[in-house]
Amino acid sequence: MTxxxxxxxxxxxxxxxxxxxTGNAYLQLLLAKDKNNNFVMxxxxxxxxxxxxxxxxxxxxxxxxxxxxxxxxxxxxxxxIIKKGDVINIPENVEHWHGATAKTKMVHIxxxxxEGEINAVWLNPVTEEEFNSANEN
Numbered sequence: 001m002t003x004x005x006x007x008x009x010x011x012x013x014x015x016x017x018x019x020x021x022t023g024n025a026y027l028q029l030l031l032a033k034d035k036n037n038n039f040v041m042x043x044x045x046x047x048x049x050x051x052x053x054x055x056x057x058x059x060x061x062x063x064x065x066x067x068x069x070x071x072x073x074x075x076x077x078x079x080x081i082i083k084k085g086d087v088i089n090i091p092e093n094v095e096h097w098h099g100a101t102a103k104t105k106m107v108h109i110x111x112x113x114x115e116g117e118i119n120a121v122w123l124n125p126v127t128e129e130e131f132n133s134a135n136e137n
Contacts, residue, residue: 008107009066010043020122022131023050025099030109039113046070046106051099051131054123056092059113061120063088063098070106071134072098079134082106097126102135 013028024047031041043066054075063072065086072088073079075095082088082098090096100106112119126134 008045012045013043016044020053020055020120021050021099022053022125023047023099025050025052033114033119039111040119041109041111043107043109046100048100048103048105049131051126052097053125054095054097056095056121056123057090057112058092058115058118058121060092061090061113062111063090064109064111065106066109067107068100068105070098070100070104070108072096073130073134082108095123099126102131 010028010030013026016025016027026045028043028045029040030043031037031039033040045067051071063082063086065082065084065088067084069081069083071079072082073096081101088098098108
C-alpha cells in the first residue's frame with residue numbers, strides 16, 4: 001500500500017482533464033480573479049512526463065517552483081531545468097511550455113494575469129520529440 005507524501009505545501013487538487021495538458025497534472029486553485037486581483041493563482045502538480053501544451057499569456061505569468069524538478073522552454077530556445085525555489089517570470093505573449101521531466105515530479109504555483117477575460121492562449125501539444133529533446137539537456 002502506498003501513501004501520498006503529505007509534505008506538499010498545498011493539496012494536489014483536481015486532475016486536469018482538458019486538452020491543454022499531456023499526462024497526469026492536477027490543479028489546486030489558490031485564488032480566483034476578483035475585484036481586487038486581476039490574476040488567478042494555482043498550485044499545479046505535474047507527475048513525471050506531464051506537461052502543458054505550448055501556450056502564451058497576453059499579460060504574462062510567474063511560476064514559483066515549490067517541489068521537485070521540471071522543465072521550462074520558450075519557443076526557439078533550449079529547454080531549461082527548473083527546481084524548487086526557482087521563480088520564472090514569463091513575459092507577455094512569449095510562446096512556452098512547462099512541466100515535469102520524464103523522471104521527476106514537479107509542483108509550481110502559477111500566477112497568471114488577465115487581459116480582459118483572457119489569461120492564456122492555448123496552442124499545440126508539446127510533441128514527444130520536443131519533450132525527449134528537452135529531457136536530454
